Amino acid sequence: MVSWEYPPVVVGGLGRHVHALATELAAAGHDVVVLSRQPGGSDAATHPTADEVLDGVRVLRVAEDPLHLEFDRDMVAWTLAMGHGMLRAALTRLIPHWRPDVVHAHDWLVAHPAIALADVLEVPLVATIHATEAGRYAGWLSSPLSRQVHSAEWWLARRADTLITCSAAMRAEVAELFEVDPDPIVVLHNGIAQRSWRANAARVRDVRERYAPGDAPVLLYFGRLEYEKGVHDLIAALPRIRRAHRGTRLVVAGTGTAHDQLVAAVETHRVRRSVTFTGHLPDADLAALLRAVDAVVLPSRYEPFGIVALEAAAAGAPLVASTAGGLGEVVVDGETGVSFAPGDVAGLAGAVGRVLADPAAAARRARAARKRLGSAFEWSRIAADTASVYAAASCGGPAELGRPKIPTGNVFGRD
Template sequence: MSRMRVLVLSWEYPPVVVGGLGRHVHALVRELAAAGHEVVVLARRETGTDAATHPTTDGPDPDDPRVRVLHVAEDPAHLRFSDDMVAWVLAMGHALLRAALTRLADWRPDVVHAHDWLVAHPAIALADTLGVPLVATIHATEAGRHGGWLTTPLSRQVHSIEWWLARRADAVVTCSRAMRAEVATLFDLDPDTISVVHNGIAPRRWSVPPAATEAARRRWAPGDVPLLAYFGRLEYEKGVQDLIAALPRIRRAHPGTRLVVAGTGTQQQMLVDEARRHRVRRSVRFAGHLTDDDLAALLTAASAVVLPSRYEPFGIVALEAAAAGAPLVASTAGGLGEVVVDGVSGVSFAPGDVAGIAGAVRRVLDNPDAAHERARVARARLVPDFGWPVIAVRIAEIYATAPAGGAIEAGRPKIPTGNVLSAGDLTPPR
């Protein structure tokens, strides 16, 4: 495959990392560079800074000098993501576009790759101006995050930008077959035109010395009791409230079971309240953000890692748990159902099914040998199915075959008043 020049746009890129998207882009561009492609990343500086405190920088990625990173300063306008998201996103897009046009000089990409709706405006403008193909990876959707509902002005605004990006892109990529179906439904696309490229993992990052594993068990579950772990964002769609609701049933079958919840998010207090309501507050530890080393030690020490998502485009956390060798218990939401194969590489349950969570966890705790065999199978799949070299080759193939469709004139999408992912559901959530 010929060497290509690739311009990647992402609203998060190390050291600015909000969630899994930043880590995904970072790993992907490094692998593309390793394969010989010339990569420039267009990303932003920290929220709440400005050009005086955090000026725009242009130089090699500290982790891989083959990748050039243009980290763009925020504009002077006093805009806050939490107060006026769309205005903040538009300002960020303007700053990214201005930086690309003024600082990239004569460097011209062969393809523009946009990651999610937050960079739709500068990505579309650059692809239109340069006359090169636009590839868009849709990592998640606004409707999916809200169970199919677009009941607020903000949700409708975000959805309309997602629709525009997906319709304008010359090639659309999703991280799972479930996300491909969701994107096709929401944005009126032919699913056969959407490419599925899974997220990746670097397994060696999660190797843990035995002493660190033992120390984690003493820290989180003294007394050699069963230890369950969840890690990820603390948001409603992650379903941690369902896991907490299942914990009393689990503890009746396996007394003393402890749960560690690692991560931060807007629903932390709700989850604490749920633990009190179900009378398991003393059995649940809210660990907050853990360092990579501490998280890896927790995963290797866990009797099971439980991922109870109600909505999950892919579920990279499942790959990370598998890399650590932890037995997996996961819902079938979205991409999780593709990563965790029930009875083969883990144990599954239906999203939101509290009794199903309890039953799945008991299957693991009742038969540790079978659970560890499933964990071995899950880990063995990582390199051939989810290794970054495999993923980078697939993305490069998409770059090479994407047509330069050019600018389009699109009207506003019609947004149904009911559930956009469930036909006939006209009753909005409370």
């Protein structure tokens, strides 16, 4: 497996996905190597390339090159340098003594090393497309960087011998964007380890008192703070929610580039005293907070899957979620949660109101959501299905592809 993040280097859900999949495959008896990187901003002096076995998985973590590159400022150059480092490490430290049956690439950031390894080793290339640049920006590829990222995604999707997406919505998106047949694309959902989201009653009381003292309703958003996550819609809906349910508070847990805009939105909507930004929370505190709140609200405008919904369900929290992308497959409206259309502020407020007005029904839906995890989102089952994909993959061999044509307007044909 080739991934730009692997614990403890975790940027988003991708790192946790690769870790869970790799360890489950290893537990099932497969020989798994993950090719990843050391933390951003480090170098070979502070974080040299490491080769270790963790939870049955051999992890080769590549040091950053001496070049003064920064991900936020030099994304494409930084990504190319990371890929070069991964390829050198694989060819000098791994391949002389070990040969894989398949190379599995996770997203566009590792397209270069993954494609090169599959070409050189003459083995099948499996690629999981976790999200797309066009999807994140609602179909607009207006900047040179967005067009470059889209081109890398297109190259990986077109070169891969087998494609995987984490939801049916993502399968349709990938097929449309990269002009590939949707039928062979395999949909394998993300999974969840339920035990990691338990919390004792004393800790639950402690975090409730710390972040939202009193008896008024408490809502929680947790995850990355980016525009596509729709947290600004939740803040916009909060005054309406508070008129119907006095004293309602919102806790926002996470970090991201939209933090400052969200703080400004809190001022704009005059709810500064009702919103708490916690930043990143340790897993133990987050697990307790999930058990303490009246509802978890996931207002995404774009969501390839929505692993945070599984985490909330594992903790037993009532769910309110948009129907964006994979969230519509994870949260079943009226059965495992309450849903609303992405970007619909009034619909969001109404959905939250349904949960706060009937706690007993919310608790029943939360129990149903947790029960569903064991049948639909269990990692050992997902790993077994992934192994079957590996076994069925055939090697198409190297392919030289031209650049994709990128429309000047919206790639999804939207206004």
